[in-house]
Amino acid sequence: MSAPQSQNALIRWIDHRMPIFTFMHHELHEYPAPKNLSYWWNFGSLAGIVLVIMIVTGIWLAMHYTPHVDYAFQSVERIMRDVNYGWLIRYLHMNGASMFFLVVYIHLFRGMYYGSYKYPRELLWILGVVILLLMMATAFMGYVLPWGQMSFWGATVITNLFSAIPLFGDPIVTWLWGGFSVDNATLNRFFSLHYLLPFLIVGVVFLHLWALHRFGSNNPIGIDTKGPQDSIPFHPYYTIKDAFGTGVFLLVFAGFVFFAPNFFGEPDNYIPANPLVTPAHIVPEWYLLPFYAILRAIPDKLTGVIAMFGSILLLMALPWLDTSRVRSATYRPIYKQFFWVFVVDCLVLGYIGANPPEGWFIVIGRIATAYYFIHLLIIIPLLGKLERPLELPASISTPVIGSGAAQPQAARMEKP
Amino acid sequence: MADTAHGRGPGSGDHGGSRRDFLVLASGAMGAVGAAAAAWPFIHYWNPSADVLALSSTEVDVAPIQEGQAITVTWRGRPVFVRRRTAAEIEQARAIKPADLPDPQDDAVRVKKPEWLVLIGVCTHLGCVPLGQKATEARGEYGGWFCPCHGSHYDTSGRIRKGPAPKNLPVPPYEFTGDTTIRIG
Amino acid sequence: MRKIVLTALAVAAACFAGSLPASSSEAIKPPSQSWGFGGIFGTFDRAALQRGFHVYKDVCAACHSMNLLAYRNLRALGFSEDEVKGIAAEYEVTDGPNDEGNMFQRAGRPSDRFKAPFANEKAARAANNGAFPPDLSLMIKARPSGANYVHALLTGYEPPPPSVKLMEGMNYNKFFPGGQIAMAPPLNADAVTFGDGTPATVAQMSKDVVTFLAWAAEPELEVRKQMGVKVILFLIVLTIMLYAAKRRTWAGVH
Numbered sequence: 001m002s003a004p005q006s007q008n009a010l011i012r013w014i015d016h017r018m019p020i021f022t023f024m025h026h027e028l029h030e031y032p033a034p035k036n037l038s039y040w041w042n043f044g045s046l047a048g049i050v051l052v053i054m055i056v057t058g059i060w061l062a063m064h065y066t067p068h069v070d071y072a073f074q075s076v077e078r079i080m081r082d083v084n085y086g087w088l089i090r091y092l093h094m095n096g097a098s099m100f101f102l103v104v105y106i107h108l109f110r111g112m113y114y115g116s117y118k119y120p121r122e123l124l125w126i127l128g129v130v131i132l133l134l135m136m137a138t139a140f141m142g143y144v145l146p147w148g149q150m151s152f153w154g155a156t157v158i159t160n161l162f163s164a165i166p167l168f169g170d171p172i173v174t175w176l177w178g179g180f181s182v183d184n185a186t187l188n189r190f191f192s193l194h195y196l197l198p199f200l201i202v203g204v205v206f207l208h209l210w211a212l213h214r215f216g217s218n219n220p221i222g223i224d225t226k227g228p229q230d231s232i233p234f235h236p237y238y239t240i241k242d243a244f245g246t247g248v249f250l251l252v253f254a255g256f257v258f259f260a261p262n263f264f265g266e267p268d269n270y271i272p273a274n275p276l277v278t279p280a281h282i283v284p285e286w287y288l289l290p291f292y293a294i295l296r297a298i299p300d301k302l303t304g305v306i307a308m309f310g311s312i313l314l315l316m317a318l319p320w321l322d323t324s325r326v327r328s329a330t331y332r333p334i335y336k337q338f339f340w341v342f343v344v345d346c347l348v349l350g351y352i353g354a355n356p357p358e359g360w361f362i363v364i365g366r367i368a369t370a371y372y373f374i375h376l377l378i379i380i381p382l383l384g385k386l387e388r389p390l391e392l393p394a395s396i397s398t399p400v401i402g403s404g405a406a407q408p409q410a411a412r413m414e415k416p
Numbered sequence: 417m418a419d420t421a422h423g424r425g426p427g428s429g430d431h432g433g434s435r436r437d438f439l440v441l442a443s444g445a446m447g448a449v450g451a452a453a454a455a456w457p458f459i460h461y462w463n464p465s466a467d468v469l470a471l472s473s474t475e476v477d478v479a480p481i482q483e484g485q486a487i488t489v490t491w492r493g494r495p496v497f498v499r500r501r502t503a504a505e506i507e508q509a510r511a512i513k514p515a516d517l518p519d520p521q522d523d524a525v526r527v528k529k530p531e532w533l534v535l536i537g538v539c540t541h542l543g544c545v546p547l548g549q550k551a552t553e554a555r556g557e558y559g560g561w562f563c564p565c566h567g568s569h570y571d572t573s574g575r576i577r578k579g580p581a582p583k584n585l586p587v588p589p590y591e592f593t594g595d596t597t598i599r600i601g
Numbered sequence: 602m603r604k605i606v607l608t609a610l611a612v613a614a615a616c617f618a619g620s621l622p623a624s625s626s627e628a629i630k631p632p633s634q635s636w637g638f639g640g641i642f643g644t645f646d647r648a649a650l651q652r653g654f655h656v657y658k659d660v661c662a663a664c665h666s667m668n669l670l671a672y673r674n675l676r677a678l679g680f681s682e683d684e685v686k687g688i689a690a691e692y693e694v695t696d697g698p699n700d701e702g703n704m705f706q707r708a709g710r711p712s713d714r715f716k717a718p719f720a721n722e723k724a725a726r727a728a729n730n731g732a733f734p735p736d737l738s739l740m741i742k743a744r745p746s747g748a749n750y751v752h753a754l755l756t757g758y759e760p761p762p763p764s765v766k767l768m769e770g771m772n773y774n775k776f777f778p779g780g781q782i783a784m785a786p787p788l789n790a791d792a793v794t795f796g797d798g799t800p801a802t803v804a805q806m807s808k809d810v811v812t813f814l815a816w817a818a819e820p821e822l823e824v825r826k827q828m829g830v831k832v833i834l835f836l837i838v839l840t841i842m843l844y845a846a847k848r849r850t851w852a853g854v855h
Contacts, residue, residue, distance in 0.1 A: 035854055060461055077669050077739075080821065082466040085457035087821040088828075236850050240440065243447070244847045247840030254836060258829025259641060262742065270743035270818075271735075280778070439849050443842035450835060470673050470712040 027213055032231035033238055034219035036396050040114075041217060041238075042245035043107040048205060049246055050100045055198050057093040058142075065145065067191035069184045072147035073272040091261040097139050098264040099253050101287035104132060112318075113339055115327030116218040122319035124211040129316045131204050136288065136312075138197040141190040143285060144182075148269030153282045155182045155190070161295070164302040181275060222328030223392055230396040281356060289353030290346050296357045297369035307369065314376050321376060323384030331390040335383050342375045473601030475593065478532065486549045488537060491600045495537035495545055496588055497561075498598065501572060506530050508559060509573035519584045523573040526587050534598065535574040536588050539563040541581035546570060561585070629775050631746060631753030634808070638815055641830065644823050645816050647679040652795050653813025654678055656806045659793045661737065664729060664784075666717035669738035670817055673711040677820060678813075685711050692716040730770045732783030741811070741818040748811050750776065755807040758786040 006012055006021065015021040064083050066075040079086035108128065111117055117125035144155045159176050163169040178185030216225070225231045256263055264286060268279045284292050291308050298304035314321075329336040345368050352365040464472070474491045478498055481487055486499035501509075506523075514520040527533055539546050541563065547553040548561035548570075556562030556569035558577045563570075568579030575584040590600040637646045654675065657667070672689035676682065689709035694716055697704035709716065718734075719725035726733050741747035753776040761773035761780075771781040788803045788810075795801055816822070 056458070060458060063461070064465075074669070078465070078467065081669065081674075082468075084460040084463050084465060086461065086465070087825065088457050089461060091825075232854060236440070237854065240843070240847045240850045243443070244840065244843040247836060247843045251833065251836045251840060254829065254832050258825055258832060261825070267743050267745050267747065270739040435849060439842065439846035443839065443846045446839050446842055450839060453835075466673075467671070467712075470671065475710075 028239075029233060029235045031213065031216070031234040032225070032228075033217055033234045034225050034230060034396055035232045035237075036219050036221060037217060037238070037241075038220050039241075039245060040106070040110040040220075042242055043103050043110060045238075045242045046245060046249050047100065047103045047107055049249075050096060050103055051198070051201060051205065054093065054096045054100060055202070057089050057096060058195070058198065060089050061093055062195060065191075067145065067188050069147060069187055069273070072145060072187060076146045088257070091257045095253065095256045095261060095264060097142065098256075098285070098287065099249075100135065101139070103249070104135065105287070108132070108315075109343060111218075112342075113329045113336075114218055114220060115222055115322070115324070115329070117319045118322065118327050119319070120215050121211070121218065124208060125319055126316050127204055127208040127211060129312065131201055131208060132315075133312060134197055134201045134204065138194060138201065139285065139287070141194040141197070144187065144190045145194060146269060147187065147273045149271045149273055149277075149279050150266045150269040150282070152182060152273035152275065153278055154284060155186065157282055158284075159186070161305050161308075164305040166302065218327060219396060220328060220330060221393060221396055222326065222331065223396065226395040226397075283354055286350065286354070289351075290349035291353070293349040293353035293365050294369045294372065296353075297362075297365040307373075311372060314373070318376070318380070321380050323381050324387065324389070325384075326389040326392065331392055332383075332387055333390065334387045338375065338379055338383065342372075345371045345375065473599055476598045476600065477596060478598055479596035485551075488549055489600070491536075491588060496600055497533070497535045497537040497549060497574075497585075499533045499535075499549075500531055501533055505559065505572040509571060509575075512571070518576050519582065521573075521575060521584055523575075526573050526575075526584070528590070528592060532598070533572075533574060534587060534590050534600065535585040537561075537585065539565065539568055539581055540576065540583035540585065541566055541568055541579070546585070631749040631757075631776055633746075633749055634752055636748055636812070636815070638812065638822060641826060643826060645812060648797060648799075649809045649812040650678040650816055651680070652797070652799060652806075653809035653811070653816075655793055655795060656788075656810040657737070657813055660787055660806075661810065662715075662718060664718055664725070664734040665737045666719070666734075667715045667738045667817060668717060668736050670715045671711070672709060672713055672715070674817075674820065677816070682711075689713060730783060734784070737814055737817065739818045741815045743818075747818070748815050751814060752807050752811045754782075755788055755810070756804055 006015070011021055061079065064075060064079045064086065066072060076090065079090050081087075111125065111128070140154070140158060144151045159173055159182065162176060163173045165172055174180060176186070177183065178189065216231075219225075266283065271279075283289070291311060294311050295304045295308040298307050324332060324335065326332055329339055348364065348368045349372065352361055352368060355361045357365070472492055474489060474496075476487075476489050476498060478487070478500070481498065481500045483500050484502045484505070486497055488495045488497055490496070509523040514522045523530075537545050537549075542565060544563050544565035546556075546561035546563040546568070548555040554562045554564075556578075558569050558571035560570040560572045560574060560577075562568070563579065563581065566580050568581035569577050570581075570585055571577050573584075574587075576582070588600050590598050593599045637643060637649070657665075672685055675685045675688060680688070689711050692709040692713070693706045694709045694713050695704050696707050699705055719728060722733055740751060744750045754774060757774050757776045758772060759775070761767055765773060765780060767773060768781060771783060772785055773780060774782045788806050790803055791801050793801050793806065799805060819825075
């Protein structure tokens with residue numbers, strides 16, 4: 001399948017020397033996608049759209065922002081009050097961060113439910129986790145920039161995590177700060193990196209797409225496409241579906257930006273940073289709460305830090321921890337239930353992360369933390385061996401066209 | 417976006433295709449309108465902000481200026497010359513026929529009160545600030561201002577007389593809010 | 602869907618945590634009031650804003666700064682340009698240095714920021730028995746449930762229960778975290794005389810000044826909500842059209 005000869009001579013001229021139009025035609029238009037993708041598959045392209053919104057609004061904000069401890073807070077308020085539509089662009093950026101994580105978390109849990117991380121998409125999955133890590137670092141540093149109370153104390157607490165490193169902990173923290181506390185040098189380097197990392201994310205997103213296009217999307221049934229009858233061209237089918245999904249997303253996004261712009265924020269961050277007064281409760285943004293809960297669940301500082309980072313890094317090993325040969329939870333009755341228990345566990349961790357480490361919150365936090373690791377390290381590997389999956393349909397087309405009775409011999413044939 | 421021409425996949429029958437094309441086209445147009453509207457805040461963001469606009473006019477008390485003296489005030493980030501001209505300087509500026517000048521302009525249209533000359537002190541050649549505000553500075557061959565960058569000479573009405581500058585020194589918008597107070601901008 | 606629940610939960614938990622100070626310093630949740638600026642179509646009542654500014658100017662401004670506001674911003678309260686000039690001119694601001702290198706005093710201009718009652722935090726503390734009256738520019742955004750909280754605080758002074766031993770110079774207010782606040786009851790009936798004849802009760806003054814502070818914290822609120830309604834309506838239409846186009850495009854896929 002080659003690109004159709006364009007009517008436009010300039011396009012033909014360019015394409016002959018640098019076949020970018022052929023490439024785009026191949027990757028966006030002909031690119032065969034399984035025809036049974038559900039709306040859960042919208043969140044990947046949605047994440048890409050949010051990333052673009054974040055980068056554009058961020059670049060615009062930087063045009064009026066001053067990364068200096070004496071001016072940062074005021075410059076943000078100047079954007080909010082005096083700069084034309086500054087409030088809109090800042091609220092888009094602020095709420096966009098929450099939307100980005102919301103979308104990416106849904107994307108991630110979708111991958112878990114349908115086994116999208118399994119062969120041959122392990123690298124695709126790992127790149128996704130890398131994107132998540134970069135997003136967290138970017139979001140954390142961005143939260144410091146308005147230089148409110150939560151900015152300052154969040155930065156203090158999180159950078160202090162590195163003091164848990166044996167022997168070199170304190171010098172590393174001093175090095176991170178560029179001083180003896182979070183101060184102007186810290187703010188400046190965080191601004192610099194907050195501007196840089198999103199472009200790194202864009203780079204990894206392209207790798208993520210490259211890996212995706214090698215074998216194409218997984219699908220709700222979790223079996224490979226068996227031929228042209230199972231797939232449809234990406235365009236126009238999924239472009240229009242993604243466009244519709246984007247419309248729904250923008251409605252939610254606009255609802256927050258225009259009517260509850262500080263819903264995800266902390267009132268304390270509208271108080272300028274004061275290195276002499278700590279707020280009563282330091283909480284990270286909601287999207288980091290589950291990991292914050294894991295950190296606090298473990299009484300030993302170093303172990304807590306390792307557990308927190310480990311909880312994310314462990315996700316990279318998921319393709320090998322999961323021993324089941326069946327991808328989709330649709331055909332894994334027991335895994336399906338454990339999946340939802342795991343989702344609830346993450347919710348509980350988030351709830352615990354938002355609360356002070358006192359009384360029952362400690363106990364529940366520890367149980368939930370333990371379960372998080374048990375799920376990934378014990379339940380997932382064992383289930384693959386012990387669970388008896390349901391019969392898989394012969395092909396993607398079969399359950400749609402046929403009466404639903406799959407040919408038995410085709411079951412478990414999807415893995416090479 | 418405008419790929420509706422390709423919109424015929426293998427699964428879709430041609431029948432109903434035109435209706436789909438219309439829907440896709442209409443929603444594409446609607447989306448384009450939305451994108452254009454969304455671009456406006458980003459464009460307007462670059463325009464002067466409210467705090468900058470609030471400083472776009474400056475009040476100057478000119479009472480302390482003696483005849484023959486001048487002061488420089490900052491207005492919108494640029495120097496504004498306020499000169500209290502002597503009778504001789506006014507006479508000098510009015511003696512010349514405007515038609516003989518490189519940028520013909522009558523002195524009368526360049527001042528609100530002949531005694532007071534208000535100019536934006538930026539050379540119309542390449543943007544240097546001309547000399548001549550202080551008595552110790554060179555005022556050029558015509559007793560006004562002299563731009564040291566490329567040797568433009570301005571007269572006592574701030575008009576270009578000699579040198580590479582193409583235009584007279586511009587007069588900013590201003591008005592007298594009292595006998596000796598001027599609001600520039 | 603589940604993740605939305607997670608967000609809601611996490612956020613609810615965060616709000617809950619925020620409004621739940623450490624057990625040693627119990628504060629009572631402020632009762633909800635109905636505010637004209639709440640809701641999707643909320644706007645600020647201009648008369649209330651002007652009265653609220655009056656209260657701030659005559660009462661609060663003795664101790665509390667509003668550093669993020671400039672006199673020119675008062676145009677949004679419905680004051681004319683000349684009225685704003687007049688208000689600004691009531692204040693002496695420091696400018697300079699002049700040609701002799703000295704700072705000098707001049708009448709305020711609309712472009713000047715609100716004049717702060719104290720030169721710096723140290724001066725403020727020295728004049729207020731060691732307590733620092735916080736800047737009020739963002740107060741409504743900087744406290745959980747800000748408008749309700751400030752209103753409850755301003756109207757919530759009462760004699761301390763027998764179990765509470767007040768520290769010297771402190772006042773009892775159950776809405777303040779810890780219950781003891783350095784600020785004496787700021788509002789007394791008829792402390793100001795409103796130009797529009799509204800009786801200056803404590804509750805009235807409090808509501809008005811909270812409205813003014815809410816505007817000060819979110820001056821973009823009206824524009825934001827009006828724009829929001831238009832954007833949402835547009836997106837609803839666009840999304841419905843996209844849905845129809847999607848249905849149509851997919852009609853032939855079996």
